[in-house]
Amino acid sequence: MKTDEQIIDAVMHGRSGWQDQMVVRYGQEVFSMVARQVGDVMDAEELTQDTFLRAFRYISSYDPAKASLSTWLCRIAYRLTIDFLRRKHPITLSIEDSEVWQTDISDEQLEADLSSGKEERICKLEMLMDHLPPDEQLLLTLYYYENRSLEECSFIMDSNPRTLAKRLYRIRKKLHKQLTS
Numbered sequence: 001m002k003t004d005e006q007i008i009d010a011v012m013h014g015r016s017g018w019q020d021q022m023v024v025r026y027g028q029e030v031f032s033m034v035a036r037q038v039g040d041v042m043d044a045e046e047l048t049q050d051t052f053l054r055a056f057r058y059i060s061s062y063d064p065a066k067a068s069l070s071t072w073l074c075r076i077a078y079r080l081t082i083d084f085l086r087r088k089h090p091i092t093l094s095i096e097d098s099e100v101w102q103t104d105i106s107d108e109q110l111e112a113d114l115s116s117g118k119e120e121r122i123c124k125l126e127m128l129m130d131h132l133p134p135d136e137q138l139l140l141t142l143y144y145y146e147n148r149s150l151e152e153c154s155f156i157m158d159s160n161p162r163t164l165a166k167r168l169y170r171i172r173k174k175l176h177k178q179l180t181s
């Protein structure tokens with residue numbers, strides 16, 4: 001099995017077939033992240049293809065000291081997906097624009113309430129998540145569905161880990177309020 005370093009070097013030097021190896025290794029991961037957000041398979045396939053085309057074009061800017069190849073590709077996919085979703089649904093209400101985040105509830109209570117195993121509650125929670133702004137949906141996807149660390153999420157989303165931790169807390173509060181009302 002080829003290492004990421006070998007693949008990157010070969011792609012940088014235009015060696016035949018190595019781009020395919022990168023797509024085979026990371027294509028499903030990128031596609032899954034994008035598909036959860038856009039909901040349409042054809043749009044997700046196009047955004048995944050655009051992600052790899054951009055990665056091939058800018059492979060020389062990849063810095064393994066900053067992030068893994070997987071995380072770097074997800075950063076590209078994140079930006080393309082956010083742009084796509086903003087064009088598709090330009091008007092969204094940011095969590096900072098609402099008063100929901102100002103409610104007073106402990107982090108432990110939020111976790112307990114939101115992670116309840118009742119099937120109907122989970123379905124309602126997923127429906128509520130579909131109505132979040134695209135960047136909030138992607139943050140939840142990266143952190144909870146893909147189990148990425150705050151550091152990885154911050155690289156992908158070009159943000160500070162502490163800022164993202166606060167955003168996650170506010171998003172959970174907003175979802176909790178909507179679930180309990």
